[in-house]
Amino acid sequence: xxxxxxxxxxxxxxxxxxxxxxxxxxxxxxxxxxxxxxxxxxxxxxxxxxxxxxxxxxxxxxxxxxxxxxxxxxxxxxxxxxxxxxxxxxxxxxxxxxxxxxxxxxxxxxxxxxxxxxxxxxxxxxxxxxxxxxxxxxxxxxxxxxxxxxxxxxxxxxxxxxxxxxxxxxxxxxxxxxxxxxxxxxxxxxxxxxxxxxxxxxxxxxxxxxxxxxxxxxxxxxxxxxxxxxxxxxxxxxxxxxxxxxxxxxxxxxxxxxxxxxxxxxxxxxxxxxxxxxxxxxxxxxxxxxxxxx
Numbered sequence: 001x002x003x004x005x006x007x008x009x010x011x012x013x014x015x016x017x018x019x020x021x022x023x024x025x026x027x028x029x030x031x032x033x034x035x036x037x038x039x040x041x042x043x044x045x046x047x048x049x050x051x052x053x054x055x056x057x058x059x060x061x062x063x064x065x066x067x068x069x070x071x072x073x074x075x076x077x078x079x080x081x082x083x084x085x086x087x088x089x090x091x092x093x094x095x096x097x098x099x100x101x102x103x104x105x106x107x108x109x110x111x112x113x114x115x116x117x118x119x120x121x122x123x124x125x126x127x128x129x130x131x132x133x134x135x136x137x138x139x140x141x142x143x144x145x146x147x148x149x150x151x152x153x154x155x156x157x158x159x160x161x162x163x164x165x166x167x168x169x170x171x172x173x174x175x176x177x178x179x180x181x182x183x184x185x186x187x188x189x190x191x192x193x194x195x196x197x198x199x200x201x202x203x204x205x206x207x208x209x210x211x212x213x214x215x216x217x218x219x220x221x222x223x224x225x226x227x228x229x230x231x232x233x234x235x236x237x238x239x240x241x242x243x244x245x246x247x248x249x250x251x252x253x254x255x256x257x258x259x260x261x262x263x264x265x266x267x268x269x270x271x272x273x274x275x276x277x278x279x280x281x282x283x284x285x286x287x288x289x290x291x292x293x294x
Contacts, residue, residue: 199255
């Protein structure tokens with residue numbers, strides 16, 4: 001298991017190691033962003049992860065990613081062992097993501113993502129990026145653009161994704177449970193990716209509490225209209241499909257519980273039944289009727 005990273009410490013380290021001129025192009029997403037937002041409510045105060053996902057803005061952001069990556073490498077940042085160049089960009093899906101470790105220490109690395117281009121329909125797409133030693137790829141997930149909506153500013157000035165928007169992006173990314181498993185084990189197990197991501201939705205809702213999640217429906221509908229104007233109605237109608245399947249599939253829900261019990265909800269003594277109840281409440285109070293007046 002990875003060592004626990006304290007999110008506020010990590011935000012300060014990133015802010016100090018990455019030149020301030022690049023901070024406006026950066027949006028931190030994923031478990032680090034969630035742990036930072038809820039840092040005062042977490043029992044262990046940190047997260048068991050080594051990757052700090054940063055979305056490089058604006059959409060596409062090839063030039064910005066090139067500049068940031070080359071600047072960091074010149075300043076002593078090091079490529080992750082799974083980050084290496086290919087001689088051509090002909091097979092774009094085989095390109096490696098840009099993952100950089102800080103000049104000192106191996107406790108975390110930055111992984112570069114980008115906002116999807118308008119009209120992207122693929123769940124995941126790759127944009128080639130050329131660095132001094134060859135070709136890399138910038139992954140963009142179809143619903144990643146939601147993370148930039150209603151984003152928040154950390155104490156060090158770097159922006160991070162709103163938990164409500166991360167929850168919506170994860171919901172929409174998994175309309176079905178599917179069969180894809182995580183490439184890296186979580187707590188010694190290779191879980192269904194959908195279980196991990198939909199479990200994250202339930203963990204975010206648990207930490208936010210009912211008063212906050214009661215605001216999510218309006219936030220989600222506004223975000224869908226802004227980000228996917230042509231598809232907002234269809235996405236809203238189907239937003240809860242994957243979660244409904246998760247709640248009805250004991251093995252998948254158990255995997256979701258495994259992920260959150262050693263992650264954001266570590267030490268909270270949350271049970272599988274607690275997660276099922278949280279999911280049912282989210283379906284009734286937030287997802288059902290999304291996009292339509294109550």
